[in-house]
Amino acid sequence: MVEWFDDLKVGMRFRGGEVTVSKEDILRFASEYDPQPFHLDEEAARKTVFKGLAASGWHTAAIAMRLATECRPFGPHPLLGAGVDDLRWLKPVRPGDTLRLEGEVIELLPSRSKPQGIARVRWTLYDQHGEAVYTFVPIAIVPTRPK
Numbered sequence: 001m002v003e004w005f006d007d008l009k010v011g012m013r014f015r016g017g018e019v020t021v022s023k024e025d026i027l028r029f030a031s032e033y034d035p036q037p038f039h040l041d042e043e044a045a046r047k048t049v050f051k052g053l054a055a056s057g058w059h060t061a062a063i064a065m066r067l068a069t070e071c072r073p074f075g076p077h078p079l080l081g082a083g084v085d086d087l088r089w090l091k092p093v094r095p096g097d098t099l100r101l102e103g104e105v106i107e108l109l110p111s112r113s114k115p116q117g118i119a120r121v122r123w124t125l126y127d128q129h130g131e132a133v134y135t136f137v138p139i140a141i142v143p144t145r146p147k
Contacts, residue, residue, distance in 0.1 A: 003075040005117035005142040008105055014121070016067035016101030021055055023095035029059040054092035060099075060134045061087070064125045067101035073121060080141045082118070087136040091127070098128040106137065115144045
């Protein structure tokens with residue numbers, strides 16, 4: 001079980017739960033945070049590059065964050081970050097899509113001056129067909145085991 005930065009290893013993998021995204025979810029998020037026609041209006045969305053209603057990328061990011069938080073990759077410690085690298089929206093998320101999250105530790109950098117380290121985990125959100133829809137690499141701050 002991962003409890004501290006010291007317990008992490010490069011190559012370690014995490015798997016989060018699943019979420020099915022409804023049309024109502026897409027409309028609710030978009031109406032509050034990203035009110036663009038391709039997220040709010042099916043007819044207007046058909047006339048765009050998306051060719052149909054698509055979730056906001058920020059909605060997709062929020063779903064991924066929720067799933068990462070729930071899988072508790074750093075044990076009892078929160079997902080505290082200093083930024084995000086390599087954030088990419090790879091494929092639109094549609095009503096009815098079921099999304100799952102997987103992560104892999106790609107880099108570990110212990111601090112020289114603080115009781116913590118930086119863990120970089122490449123998180124990928126997949127749809128029900130196993131196709132990647134979103135990826136991001138947060139710069140996570142994880143405490144080290146007390147001495």
